[in-house]
Every structure is written in structure tokens, then in C-alpha cells.
Amino acid sequence: MTATDAAAATLRRDWRKRREIVTPEGVPLSVELAEYSERAIALIIDLLIWLTASFVVVFLLGYLTVRGLSGAVFVGVLNLTMFLLRVFYFIHFELSARGATPGKRVVGIRVTDRRGGPLQASAVIARNLTREIEVFLPVSMLIASLGGGGGLRWGYVLLLGWIVCFLGLMFFNRDRMRAGDLIAGTIVITLPRQRLLGDLVASRARFVFTDYQLMAYGKRELQVLEDLLRRPDDRETRELLHDVCDRICRKIDWRQPVPPAETALFLRDFYTAQRAFLEREQLFGRPRADKFEAAAKRD
Amino acid sequence: MSIETGIAREAGGLPPAQRPAVTLKSAEFRRTREQSWVDLERLIGITARKGVRALAPDELQRMPQLYRSALSSLSVARAIALDRNLLLYLESLSLRAYLALYSPRIGLGEAGRQFLRAFPAAVISARWHVLIAFLALALGTIAGFWLTVGDESWFTTFVPNWLSDGRGVASTRASLLNGEIFAPWPGFAVSLGHLSTYLFSHNTIIGVLAFGLGLFAGVPTVLLIAYQGLGLGAFIALHYNRGLTVDFLGWLSIHGVTELTAILLFGAAGLVLAEKMLFPDRYSRVDSLALHGRRAAEIAVGAVMMLFVAAILEGEFRQLVASTPWRFVIAAASAVGWLAYLVALRPREQAP
Numbered sequence: 001m002t003a004t005d006a007a008a009a010t011l012r013r014d015w016r017k018r019r020e021i022v023t024p025e026g027v028p029l030s031v032e033l034a035e036y037s038e039r040a041i042a043l044i045i046d047l048l049i050w051l052t053a054s055f056v057v058v059f060l061l062g063y064l065t066v067r068g069l070s071g072a073v074f075v076g077v078l079n080l081t082m083f084l085l086r087v088f089y090f091i092h093f094e095l096s097a098r099g100a101t102p103g104k105r106v107v108g109i110r111v112t113d114r115r116g117g118p119l120q121a122s123a124v125i126a127r128n129l130t131r132e133i134e135v136f137l138p139v140s141m142l143i144a145s146l147g148g149g150g151g152l153r154w155g156y157v158l159l160l161g162w163i164v165c166f167l168g169l170m171f172f173n174r175d176r177m178r179a180g181d182l183i184a185g186t187i188v189i190t191l192p193r194q195r196l197l198g199d200l201v202a203s204r205a206r207f208v209f210t211d212y213q214l215m216a217y218g219k220r221e222l223q224v225l226e227d228l229l230r231r232p233d234d235r236e237t238r239e240l241l242h243d244v245c246d247r248i249c250r251k252i253d254w255r256q257p258v259p260p261a262e263t264a265l266f267l268r269d270f271y272t273a274q275r276a277f278l279e280r281e282q283l284f285g286r287p288r289a290d291k292f293e294a295a296a297k298r299d
Numbered sequence: 300m301s302i303e304t305g306i307a308r309e310a311g312g313l314p315p316a317q318r319p320a321v322t323l324k325s326a327e328f329r330r331t332r333e334q335s336w337v338d339l340e341r342l343i344g345i346t347a348r349k350g351v352r353a354l355a356p357d358e359l360q361r362m363p364q365l366y367r368s369a370l371s372s373l374s375v376a377r378a379i380a381l382d383r384n385l386l387l388y389l390e391s392l393s394l395r396a397y398l399a400l401y402s403p404r405i406g407l408g409e410a411g412r413q414f415l416r417a418f419p420a421a422v423i424s425a426r427w428h429v430l431i432a433f434l435a436l437a438l439g440t441i442a443g444f445w446l447t448v449g450d451e452s453w454f455t456t457f458v459p460n461w462l463s464d465g466r467g468v469a470s471t472r473a474s475l476l477n478g479e480i481f482a483p484w485p486g487f488a489v490s491l492g493h494l495s496t497y498l499f500s501h502n503t504i505i506g507v508l509a510f511g512l513g514l515f516a517g518v519p520t521v522l523l524i525a526y527q528g529l530g531l532g533a534f535i536a537l538h539y540n541r542g543l544t545v546d547f548l549g550w551l552s553i554h555g556v557t558e559l560t561a562i563l564l565f566g567a568a569g570l571v572l573a574e575k576m577l578f579p580d581r582y583s584r585v586d587s588l589a590l591h592g593r594r595a596a597e598i599a600v601g602a603v604m605m606l607f608v609a610a611i612l613e614g615e616f617r618q619l620v621a622s623t624p625w626r627f628v629i630a631a632a633s634a635v636g637w638l639a640y641l642v643a644l645r646p647r648e649q650a651p
Contacts, residue, residue, distance in 0.1 A: 024401070027370045029394050092407050097350035099402040110398055114589060118401040121410050122417065126596030129603075133511040137504065173585075179514070183572070183596055185589025191398075192391035196336065197384045201326045223383040230384070275381050276323050283324070283379060 019175065019187065021116030029116070032190040033176050034109040039188055045103030050086050057081045086136070090128040095121055108191045114175065115185070123184035130180030134166040200229055200271055207269040213252040214277040220290035222278060225271050229264075241267060325380035332372050336389070339365040339396055346399050366396040418601040419645030421594045425567045428574070432566030435521045436559070439528020440535070447536035457533040466534075472541040480543065480550045481621050502558060502606050506565035510599045513569025516577060520569035527562060549623035552630035554613035560637060561605035568598040605637075 017033045057078060065074050093101040100110050111127070113119045138159045145155055170178045175187050228244060231237045245263045248254070248270060258266045278288060342362050345353050354362070373389040380386060403410070422429070447453045451468045458467075466479065505527065512519035538547035572588065572595050579587035612633065620626055 023370065023393075023397050025367060025370050027374060027393065029373075029390060029397065031394060088407060091410065095403045095405050095407070095410055097346055097352075097402070097404045099347075099398060099404075112398060113401075116397075119403060120593065121403040121405060121413055122593045122597055124403060125410065125414070125600060126593050129596060129600055130511075133507050137507060141504075179511075182585065182588055183592030185586075185592065192394055194384075194387045194391035196333075196388040199326055199329060199382065199385075201323055219381055222381055226383055272323070275325070279323060279325055279379060279381055282381070 017174075017176075019189075021112070021114070023116050024118065031112070031187075032192065034107075034188040034190050036170070036176065038107045038109050038190070039176075042101070042103035042107045042109060045106055046090070046101050049102060050082075050089055053085055053089075054078075054082050057085075083132075087128065087132070090131070091125055094124045094128065108193070109188055110191050111186050111188055113185060114177075114181075114187045119186070123186055127180035127184035127186055130183055131178075134179050135163065138162045197230060200226060200268060201275065202268050202272045205269050205272060207266055207273075209252070209270065209273045211277065213254070214274055216252050216291065217274060218288040218290040218293055219278060222271070222274050225267065225274070229267060229271060238263070325376070325382060325385070328372075328375065328379065329382075329385060332368070335365055335368055336372065336392055339369055340392060343392075343395050343399050351404055362396075363400060366393070366400055369393050369396055414597065414600065416646050417597055418604075419641045421597040422564065422567075422601065422641050423645065424594060425571050425598060428567035428570040429563055431521070431570055432524050432563045435524040435566070436528040436531075436563060439525035440532040441528075443529035443532020444536045444539070445532070447533040448539060451537065451540065454533045454537055457529040466537065470537065470541075472543060475538065475541060475543060476546070480546050482618055502562070502609070503603065506562055506602055506606065507599070509562070509565045510569045510572075510595070510602075513572035513595070514576065515573075517570050517573025520566050520573065524562065524566045531559075546623050549626035549630070550617065553617050553620065553626040553633075554609045556630050556634045557605050557612060557637065558609035561602040561609060564598050564602040564605070568595040568602070571595040571598070608633075 018030050019033060020028050020030050022028050061074050061078055065071070090101055093104075094111060098105065104110065111119065111124065113123070142156070142159045145159075166179055169182075170176055173182075175181075177187060181187060225244070228237075228240065231240075241263050242260065245258055245267055248267075249258065281288060339362070342354065342358055342365065345358075346362075351359070369389065370393050373386075373393050376382075376386055376389050405413070443453075443457050447457065454467055466475065505523065509520045509523045512523065534551075535544070535547065538544055571591060575587045575591040575595075576584055582590060612629070616629065617626070620629065
């Protein structure tokens, strides 16, 4: 990892895991893996919707049972409908133009191809049907055997082991893939929600800095300053700005005192000059990651 | 460029118009492109909320163009701009546009049609795996038959109680004929219930297990399929000893052709997973699995579909058609039908 990457990672407050995909056009994009908690919440929401739909079926069938339908048929048809509802619910929503189930949309996560290619319909079908093997099949067998009475102790252990193995798979691979993701070649990512804020560049500079002064800092310091200038204006921010302004003045040897009322203006001008300088240097092939990296040699 | 040392000049004394104008390449770049980003963002918003159909035709046409221009903006910005908010925004915009444009965006019906076209090709590509699964089943059947013919106590070993349903060593020819092979049709509702429970009790679980256990190097898959063969062989032997072989085969094959093919396909799908995990060729194991896993899953989905057909044949037709020759006719018809769909009439893969 170069110093620039490290700086970028720090600036992103990179507590989440990031991966890189390359779009079919050949542009690398960095994506954020969804947290386990987000995926769990999305699944719970989806299951609640599914259960609600299933209750409707239960009531319909219950009505028919009163009219003389046998219990075995009730259970059979209920099983079948619940299975179909579940499978088609997930597949329908992930194939549609919205691209995610309601639960995933609420949480803001998406399924995407692991390498950045187009997401295939077969991949969506594969990962959703594998969920049946991973979770629903063993759970329903467990429930069935619980209802059926004793004598299945080894069966319990086996089923629990099955569930634990498949759930554990998610925690033991780098990309947080469950078995369905492995088979389909997909990952689950967080949908980014970055808004475009105004440009901080001042159009007319009031304070002018020399190249020598601008050589004190690098990209990382510039972007920290950007963050600072984008903070909402309150007392704390103003104190912070004063403090930063003092430090900058000392560092770049700025002799005139900056009046307190003009601190923000001064910093903005400094930001503009610093960015113009660093961008020019970068274009000339002399990028500078932070203040610790030696400045380019000048004649 | 000269280096000025010492105290910087202050331009504050000058009136605003005479202060030096600042032009940044990145700021200019942003000014000229910003509108197209905003447009793209709006289109993505519409797609996410209401679907692609809500877009006007010209918007639909513009969206991919705007996406590509956003990608190129991102590439340029990465080279020339140090505005972090801008870079993050462009990255997020490009990713959201990528997700919107490269998702399948099809309905269930279209997905079903695509699947029906892809399924035969997937099966053909796994023909050797099907053969291995078939050999496992055949060996199991022969062994089960051979052991049970000589000593019927093997029947209880090979066939679990809940599956034998009262049939076993104590069964007589008459009880098998009237209670099983030519048992009366119980009526639509009951047979539908039977169909559904049956689908969820035995076959799907076996098949899906055979598929999923392929992840464990395929050994459990082969064993599971061979075990199905043992049970099958035991059943055949039980009827053989009572002189009911032909009637039993008719009773079995009306749905068995479809059902056993489905089980074989589940096994083959599991074996595909196993092979691609064990021998990843020039890919990493995970990549190899992703590359071929979809195909394996397609086979498994197709097999579930076949089990539905088998369950309908079994639940509705088997006891309705109380004649062995007719049962064989239906079995042969289903075999021809599946062969035609999977092998003879499959859509050829077009040359690229």
C-alpha cells in the first residue's frame, strides 16, 4: 500500500471492508461490503413480509379445513405455498428493476457480481435457491422433528451442525459470502449515498501564498482541511478553525496576524491555493501524499 | 518557477475586481460536467423508485451515455482533482449507475423462459457427471436387489420405516397388488395434499442434499445416490420374490423415469461443484466455483422442476391409470419427452 492509499483509507474512516470491482468498461470502483447486521436485518424484514403473506394462506386454508378439508392436505398445501411464496419473493424482487428485496432496500444493500461483470439472472436464482439448503431446509426439518417427539437426538445434532457450518461459512471468508454467494459468484454490498457538496474553491483570492509556503503540506492535509471547512458553522467549528489557522500560519511562516473575523476566509484562500498547487504538481507527475513525504526537488 | 521566500504579499488591499482570479483545472472540469451528473442521478432515482418503465424513451437512451460519461469523469477526476467530496461522489454515482444498468431487470416470466432455454445446455455440459451419478445408482440398485432377493431381512435395512409404509417381509402378493400397485385413487384433494407433502418429505430433501453435499468433494453425493439405489433394488427384489416384477416396474416407472432422472441430475450438479472445487484448473478455487456454480445451480433448479412433474404424475396419474401396459406407455412417453427436451431439441449454442 502506498502512502496515498493509506491516506485515502484513513480519510474514509475505513472501518468497513472495501473491495474493488472492475466494471465492464474497465474502470475500477471500490465497493463496501455489507455488514452482517445489515444483512440479518434485511433478511428479518423479508421473512416478516413472507410470514404475513403466509398467514393469509393459513387463514384461507383454515377456512377450507372447517369446510371439510383433511389435516394432511392442509399441511401439504401450506408447505408448498410457503415454499413457492418464499422462493418467488426473493427471486422476483432481485430480478426486477429495483434490484433488491424490500428488506434489502430498507437497509440499503445490494447484491452484485463479485468481479464487476453484469449480474446474471441465473446467479440471482442460484443464490436464492441455495438459501433453501442453507437455512430453511434444516430449520423446517428441525421444527418437524421437534413436533414429532423424541428419538432423534443425533438428528438434532446433525441439523444444528449443518446450520452452524453454513452460517459459519459467512464469517470465515474474506468477502462475507454465504454458500449461495460462493456458488453464484456474488457479494452483498452497501449502496453508497454520497452527495455532491459545493466546491470550496474561492473564485477571487484575497490572500496570496508563495509556492514555497504551499510546499509545507500534501494531499492528506488538504483533504483534512476540506473536511474541516465543510463542517457546519458553530462555536466549536470556529474554535477549531482558529486553532488550525494558527498552526498553519506558524508552519508556513505567515507573519501578519489574521483577524479573527477573517479566519474562515483565510483558510478558504489557503485551501484554494494549496489545492491549485498540489493539483498542478500532480499533473506534472509529482504527487505528494502527505507532509511527511519529501517535497519534489525544485531548481 | 521562482521560489519567493520571506513574507507573502497580501492582496486584501485591492478592490475585489483586481484581485488575482483563481482558475483550477479541477474546478473548471467540475463546472462543465456537473449538469450531466445531476441528470444521471435523477434517472437513477427514478429507476430505483419506479422501475425502468417510468423513464421516457429519450431518457432511456441517454442513461447509458450518461453512465459512460460519469465513468470517464471519474477517471479524469482521479487524475486531476484533489477534491475528496467530488471523488467520493463520482465513485458513488458511477457505482449506483453500474448497479442500475447491469442488473438483470427482468420479470419472473422472462427469467423462466431464459431458464428453460439454458437448462438443457447445462445438463449436456454435465453429461459425464450424470453418467457417474447413474453408475452409482445402478450399482446401488444391483447390490440392493441381489442382497434382498436372497435374504429379505435386508429390506428393513435398506428402506426406512417411514418410507416402506407397511410393506416388507410380511407383505403378501395380494396385499401388494391391492394396497399398493392397484390401490384405488383417493380423490383430487387428498392426492394433492399427498403430492405436496411427498414433494417436501423425501425427494427434494434427498436431491437437494445430494447437490449441497457436492461441496464436500462429492463423496457424500455418490454415497447418497448409491443408497437410493439400494432402497430401489430392495423394493424390486421384494416384488420379484412375489412374482410382481412387471406390474411393480410399471407402477414405479410412470413417475420413476422423471423422478430418478431428477435425482441423477441433482447428483450430477453436486458432482460439478465437487469437480470444480477439487480441480479448479487455472482459477482459484473460489473463482472456479463461482464460474461453474451457476451452471450447477441451473441443473439443480431444473431437477426441482422435474420433481414437480414427477409428483403430479405420481399423485394424480399413477393410481388413476390402473393398467400396467398403459403405465409403461406413459413412462415411455415421459422418457421420450425429457430426452427430446434435454438432448434432441435443445437450443444450440450460437457461435460468438
